[in-house]
Amino acid sequence: MRAEIxxxxxxxxxxxxxxxxxxxxxxxxxxxxxTVMAFEEQRQVLQTSSAVMLNGRKEIGxxxxxxxxxxxxxxxxxxxxxxxxxVTVDRTNxxxxxxxxxxQTWDVALVKIEASGLVPIVYAETSGVPQGTWVVSNGAxxxxxxxxxxxxxxxxxxxxxxxxxxxxxxxxxxEGETLEIAEVGDKSGAKEAGLQKGDLIxxxxxxxxxxxxxxxxxxxxxxxxxxxxxxxxRKEEEATVEVLLAARAEMFHDDGNRNDQMSGDFxxxxxxxxxxxxxxxxxxxxxxxxxxxxxNGKCIGMNIARANRAExxxxxxxxxxxxxxxxxxxxxxxx
Amino acid sequence: MEYPIHILVLKxxxxxxxxxxxxxLVITGHLPAASDARPYVNDKKAPENRKDLEVIQGAxxxxxxxxxSATVCLEMADGSGSxxxxxxxxxxxxxxxxxxxxxxxxxxxxxxGTKLPARSLGLVSDKDAAMVQxxxxxxFPYVEMDKNNTTLLGDWVFSLGHSGGYxxxxxxxxxxxxxxxxxxxxxxxxCTLIGGDSGGPLFDLNGKLIGIHxxxxxxLQVNMHVPMHVYLENWDSLQKxxxxxxxDFAKRPEKGKGFLGMATEPRKEGGLRVTKVxxxxxxxxxGVKDGDVVLKFNGTKLETREQMQALLKEMSxxxxxxxxxxxxxxxxxxxxxxSAR
Numbered sequence: 001m002r003a004e005i006x007x008x009x010x011x012x013x014x015x016x017x018x019x020x021x022x023x024x025x026x027x028x029x030x031x032x033x034x035t036v037m038a039f040e041e042q043r044q045v046l047q048t049s050s051a052v053m054l055n056g057r058k059e060i061g062x063x064x065x066x067x068x069x070x071x072x073x074x075x076x077x078x079x080x081x082x083x084x085x086x087v088t089v090d091r092t093n094x095x096x097x098x099x100x101x102x103x104q105t106w107d108v109a110l111v112k113i114e115a116s117g118l119v120p121i122v123y124a125e126t127s128g129v130p131q132g133t134w135v136v137s138n139g140a141x142x143x144x145x146x147x148x149x150x151x152x153x154x155x156x157x158x159x160x161x162x163x164x165x166x167x168x169x170x171x172x173x174x175e176g177e178t179l180e181i182a183e184v185g186d187k188s189g190a191k192e193a194g195l196q197k198g199d200l201i202x203x204x205x206x207x208x209x210x211x212x213x214x215x216x217x218x219x220x221x222x223x224x225x226x227x228x229x230x231x232x233x234r235k236e237e238e239a240t241v242e243v244l245l246a247a248r249a250e251m252f253h254d255d256g257n258r259n260d261q262m263s264g265d266f267x268x269x270x271x272x273x274x275x276x277x278x279x280x281x282x283x284x285x286x287x288x289x290x291x292x293x294x295x296n297g298k299c300i301g302m303n304i305a306r307a308n309r310a311e312x313x314x315x316x317x318x319x320x321x322x323x324x325x326x327x328x329x330x331x332x333x334x335x
Numbered sequence: 336m337e338y339p340i341h342i343l344v345l346k347x348x349x350x351x352x353x354x355x356x357x358x359x360l361v362i363t364g365h366l367p368a369a370s371d372a373r374p375y376v377n378d379k380k381a382p383e384n385r386k387d388l389e390v391i392q393g394a395x396x397x398x399x400x401x402x403x404s405a406t407v408c409l410e411m412a413d414g415s416g417s418x419x420x421x422x423x424x425x426x427x428x429x430x431x432x433x434x435x436x437x438x439x440x441x442x443x444x445x446x447x448g449t450k451l452p453a454r455s456l457g458l459v460s461d462k463d464a465a466m467v468q469x470x471x472x473x474x475f476p477y478v479e480m481d482k483n484n485t486t487l488l489g490d491w492v493f494s495l496g497h498s499g500g501y502x503x504x505x506x507x508x509x510x511x512x513x514x515x516x517x518x519x520x521x522x523x524x525x526c527t528l529i530g531g532d533s534g535g536p537l538f539d540l541n542g543k544l545i546g547i548h549x550x551x552x553x554x555l556q557v558n559m560h561v562p563m564h565v566y567l568e569n570w571d572s573l574q575k576x577x578x579x580x581x582x583d584f585a586k587r588p589e590k591g592k593g594f595l596g597m598a599t600e601p602r603k604e605g606g607l608r609v610t611k612v613x614x615x616x617x618x619x620x621x622g623v624k625d626g627d628v629v630l631k632f633n634g635t636k637l638e639t640r641e642q643m644q645a646l647l648k649e650m651s652x653x654x655x656x657x658x659x660x661x662x663x664x665x666x667x668x669x670x671x672x673x674s675a676r
Contacts, residue, residue: 030513035382038381038384131399132396132399156505280510310508311508
């Protein structure tokens with residue numbers, strides 16, 4: 001692992017230089033109220049065609065309106081455990097939102113609200129715009145008004161491999177010479193599938209496994225969001241479950257590296273995406289799930305992860321259209 | 336793919352079609368290097384409409400390819416940072432806390448992944464400014480500096496850097512912002528920086544270098560850069576490899592802590608025979624080999640080990656050592672730079 005040279009935490013002695021320094025009023029900075037007013041055209045699109053995802057009264061993310069009758073795309077991992085999911089579009093709150101189907105690979109959920117006459121987002125033709133191109137997404141939201149943040153496309157579109165490789169989210173006892181589970185990660189597929197400490201894994205996808213090397217072999221070439229069939233023994237009884245695979249680094253709580261510590265809030269699921277575009281718009285993590293718009297107000301992507309304080313990822317529109325179509329088809333919705 | 340195609344075309348056409356090329360240059364005369372005009376959007380308190388936004392975007396996308404080709408990743412023994420090439424001969428500007436010392440071995444990585452050997456020159460330890468020299472022969476892609484300090488508060492700027500280290504699939508990362516604070520020794524922008532960006536460049540909309548990334552605050556909006564005048568005022572000393580200032584960004588080398596990394600024994604006929612060369616140490620990097628006989632150390636004839644130890648005791652990290660060596664009957668001279676023990 002490479003340890004980056006960390007930037008010094010700023011503790012400059014501004015006092016004493018008061019006469020020599022000038023400062024720009026915050027309204028005129030990149031995220032300032034006066035600056036973002038230039039993006040009013042694009043804000044109007046967010047007003048009508050982005051969605052605010054709420055759990056009770058708490059804002060948990062954003063979404064994209066893709067049909068006039070209430071189909072909405074959002075970031076699955078941020079909404080999946082919401083007990084009281086509702087969606088606000090424009091000035092109306094729609095209670096009783098239902099998660100119809102989830103694409104685990106991309107972490108995208110299709111949500112349905114009972115609505116009509118909504119204004120669906122318009123997809124851009126391509127996400128292949130030059131770096132430095134303006135992009136706009138949801139900023140802090142009020143009950144009635146969608147605000148925006150602006151930034152630029154900042155790096156090449158690419159795959160983000162699962163951080164630490166993919167895994168079940170378990171720690172094995174000892175050195176991995178047996179497959180007895182010593183610990184199950186809080187946010188792991190293993191926990192969701194009901195695996196427990198003390199269980200002994202005996203087969204993966206029907207093939208016998210004896211040690212950690214065998215299991216690693218079974219996981220080779222798998223992606224985050226794939227599932228694997230695990231057979232385990234608990235008190236002499238064997239059982240088989242399906243376990244969702246995820247990035248190893250994202251299934252256990254840890255303090256992260258130095259860049260994480262200076263990043264504030266970031267998305268729990270922020271790696272293991274087949275392809276993302278990168279931009280420099282920074283909200284808190286609940287900015288995710290909403291549309292990424294170009295200056296034409298068209299959707300060139302969907303915000304899917306805030307990776308750290310300086311890097312945000314979006315699903316490119318080409319992939320997003322495919323994901324939306326597949327989710328609609330598997331939910332049985334008429335298109 | 337993200338580079339405007341006409342720049343690639345110019346490159347390919349350069350040899351056989353010199354005349355066509357100069358015509359093309361006139362037509363596309365607003366290439367970054369040619370443009371010094373101040374974009375009018377900088378003098379608006381805020382952009383007002385789509386046209387203003389497109390002017391900012393147009394200038395940025397135009398300046399970006401050249402700016403990016405000169406932006407480099409600096410890899411050292413203990414981490415990585417960023418830097419920017421400012422001369423065709425491969426002079427690189429970076430932050431003092433990236434190089435951390437004088438005459439340190441550095442690998443410079445260009446945007447396309449080309450790795451080049453380099454060595455740190457001077458630094459200003461209280462202002463976080465440093466210089467690096469690429470050791471291979473150029474010409475290298477480089478950017479122009481804003482030597483006249485023309486940047487004003489509120490100007491639109493963009494930053495580049497190899498955040499978190501070099502990543503070929505991603506490339507260097509560009510971010511937009513405004514110059515939000517100007518103090519004597521510091522620019523502040525709202526281009527958000529993170530570890531690995533340190534030492535990377537801040538540009539104005541014409542693609543001129545106006546600052547080097549130094550440090551960040553807890554808030555996303557607090558991102559500090561060292562202005563060009565700090566480099567320009569100390570240019571000659573930096574190029575000569577001097578350690579300036581007593582600040583927190585780099586620790587002044589201590590006398591007697593310099594390390595050469597080889598074991599020797601005295602030889603009957605005079606000189607010291609090298610019995611062991613430490614892996615990755617200054618002696619090995621300088622080309623010293625097992626069995627070499629060191630005749631002279633910075634011009635002083637050597638007879639005993641104590642003699643060489645006494646000379647080293649008066650030196651510190653980064654100091655240059657010329658070793659006159661007898662190898663296979665013929666004398667050679669090798670250059671080593673002491674490291675910190």
